[in-house]
Amino acid sequence: MRKMLAIVSRVLTGASQKPAGRVLLAARNFANDASFDIKKCDVHRLEDEPPTTAVLTREEGLKYYKIMQTVRRMELKADQLYKQKIIRGFCHLYDGQEACCMGLEAGINPTDHVITAYRAHGFTYTRGLPVREILAELTGRRGGCAKGKGGSMHMYAKNFYGGNGIVGAQVPLGAGIALACKYNGKDEICLTLYGDGAANQGQIFEAYNMAALWKLPCIFICENNRYGMGTSVERAAASTDYYKRGDFIPGIRVDGMDVLCVREATKFAAAYCRSGKGPMLMELQTYRYHGHSMSDPGVSYRTREEIQEVRSKSDPIMLLKDRMVNNNLASVEELKEIDVEVRKEIEDAAQFATADPEPPLEELGYHIYSREPPFEVRGANQWIKYKSVS
Secondary structure, eight states, X not given: OXXXXXXXXXXXXXXXXXXXXXXXXXXXXXXXXXXXXXXXXXXXXOSSOOOSEEEEEHHHHHHHHHHHHHHHHHHHHHHHHHHTTSSOSOOOOOTTOHHHHHHHHHTSOTTSEEEOOSOOHHHHHHTTOOHHHHHHHHTTOTTSTTTTSSOTTOOOBTTBOOOOOSTTTHHHHXXXXXXXXXXXXXXXXXXEEXXXXXXXXXXXXXXXXXXXXXXXXXXXXXXXXXXXXXXXHHHHOSOOOGGGTTXXXXXXXXXXTOHHXXXXXHHHHHHHHHTTSOOEEEEEEOOOSSOSSXXXXXXXXXXXXXXXXXXXXHOHHHHHHHHHHHTTSSOHHHHHHHHHHHHHHHXXXXXXXXXXXXXXXXXXXXXXXXXXXXXEEEOSSTTOEEEEOO
């Protein structure tokens, strides 16, 4: 009897805290959805414009939060592995810009297409690749998404075409992907991304022209994080209205730190392109917390105070978290549990990325072509031969 009373007492007084917490969380009545005011987009050559309100369901909010937190933690882990010299070479991190990749993905279909520049880790994840394959690619291991031979700038997934290292060169490729969508008669579009540092490239304007002439279903997206390498946009561009750069192509300027604003603008632009009206420009005003790459400390051309101000006032993850908690879409405790899950996933992925073997030298010539019979590739001299297998 005493044992029975003791058990009852422990349950009533909450001595078994973890199960009680879970029961309390499950019993709480959360709202199914909530409506939010979002920042009005600036528009160019458009009669209509994206909405200024957005509805967020609880399910969507939890999904967006987990994905954005995963991208953030993945990039911080990449920073750590780079400083430990486990990751080598070029490495451009995406933390601070998570609302862009998440909002864009939420506004299109899985069958749509995405191509971007070298700051590609976030898009690689939102397009469906697991963290372990991304980190393993960064460490150059066989389990990486490009078998350890692509590295930071060259990752690919279904309907995701990289990761491209040459500044601006992916923009004509994106126009070509959009041409394929139109040629094949599919109701698909291509998101073609580039940075403010690439926005003055001549090939971009050539791609604009062809896309407008042929009415290609392409959204040209400038991720304006305010600095091209170490040069501010004001010092690099005579006009910083990147959404107007298409001249004869309509454009919108979007708050790239708000995942809902990005999502609604993307849906608006996607509907425009699918209707057969041709391309659209989108400028996402965002910010990167790290330097241009891991070789750039990021504080020689901007102040630490500037970075901290953006973190404290405009952080995309904190903005989403505050909205969800303040509107009863989630609790702080629930989001903390997601944080714990994400940290464990990142740690497990990092363990895999450091323990997985490197690709053997004899595979150096593999995967040059996707569907070709095997052939020989010459090495550093005529006596060294490598076999290439698709």
